[in-house]
Amino acid sequence: MFGSLGLPELIMIFVLALLLFGPRKLPEIGKSLGKAMGEFRRASNDLRRSLEEEVAADELRHVGNEVRDVGRAAIASVGAAADSAAAPETAQPAPPADPTTPLEPR
Numbered sequence: 001m002f003g004s005l006g007l008p009e010l011i012m013i014f015v016l017a018l019l020l021f022g023p024r025k026l027p028e029i030g031k032s033l034g035k036a037m038g039e040f041r042r043a044s045n046d047l048r049r050s051l052e053e054e055v056a057a058d059e060l061r062h063v064g065n066e067v068r069d070v071g072r073a074a075i076a077s078v079g080a081a082a083d084s085a086a087a088p089e090t091a092q093p094a095p096p097a098d099p100t101t102p103l104e105p106r
Contacts (some may be wrong), residue, residue, distance in 0.1 A: 017029070
């Protein structure tokens with residue numbers, strides 16, 4: 001909880017604070033210190049939450065751009081396939097069947 005501070009160090013800090021501020025002021029100082037720590041914790045949590053929301057929004061924008069690019073590429077490839085299917089063939093058409101030859105069974 002207090003990092004590398006052990007029990008002897010905490011007792012020394014408490015005795016020093018008691019001597020500096022006196023027994024009447026010490027509870028007020030502790031209360032105000034506790035409120036300040038609570039406000040700092042809330043502010044840091046709000047900052048962390050807003051940063052996480054911004055990162056998530058940025059990732060969402062990035063994914064949206066990728067989806068849009070893939071969609072455009074798909075539309076372009078479908079359009080190119082449709083254009084090539086509609087283009088006339090350059091191969092020679094088959095000669096007409098001779099009406100005198102019988103048709104082969106399929």
